[in-house]
Amino acid sequence: MARQLRVPRLLAELPAPVRWLALPLALTCTAVVLVGSWSAPERIETPQPTGKAAGYCQALAAALPQELLGHARKDPSPASPYVAAWASSPRTVLRCGVDRPEELNGPAAKDLSPTIDDVTWWAKKLDDGGYRFTTTMRKAYVEVTVPGGAFANPLDPVSALNPAVKANIP
Template sequence: MSYRDLLNRLPAPVRWLAPPAVLLACTAGLVASWSGEPDVAPPVPGAEAAGYCRALDAALPAELLGHARRDPSPASPYTAAWASAPRTVLTCGGDRPAYLDAFDRKGPCVDGVSWGMDEDGSGGYRFATGLRKAYVEVEVPAGAYGNYADPLSSFAAAIRSSVPVIDGTDDSKCQDD
């Protein structure tokens, strides 16, 4: 018996509704798979930085200015995210961001933590600590907060308590803007 014969044995309403139902199910599956946030590849820190980053991960806030923490996949103690739209992402232990080398990229000092900053090309900003034993980088999306630097104060205490300054530097005496 052919496929056409099997299809003709079905009642007419079933034959008419089956193709749109299959199309709708496929479309819903595709939309669901595309609607999630992209994965964040966790950095691979050295042993010393990894310890600092794990301590930082444990000290980070569960909520960031009203946005719940929703960590990216794959799960890692070196990445964290909060559900702003689009999300705010923190990474720890990555390579030194190149923008920290540019004097004109000096960012704010927030609650005793110095930051370098760079525009992300989409209206948001990237911030990175430069005087700590592990680099902490925060991606702040455009429009997620009243001021692009607002989230930094929520991270300052956790960074100060978890990631020490590089020997011979004194990040704690930076001037808050």
């Protein structure tokens, strides 16, 4: 004896063409929502240092940890000795050999500049709640971007990376 499929009363009262289109329409809407929620891969601009700065950055890249405060290192593709990243999303990103930030020329340069073990980091609060820290008074500028809410204290990743920066960037 074959079982008959029971159609919910609401659907049974609809005209046949509407019932036939209900499932394809629901699947199409679901696909649109899913595709719309996917985000494009994060683009990280790779610095192109030259001369001695490039050598310092390559030495720093070799000294960087594979894990940063419990987050595994996941460098962006294509690989570069001037960019390192930890975690997947949101990521803490280190870029070495960046240009000197324009803001360091103004009065705001002294506002947020913590010094950790003789390395001074200029801090800039980002619109998304994160911070961008950039070394000052070094032969190559190193930038660490810490996403908002990734750490209890945004200086924690900078403090953990500080010994490698101090040892490799004079």
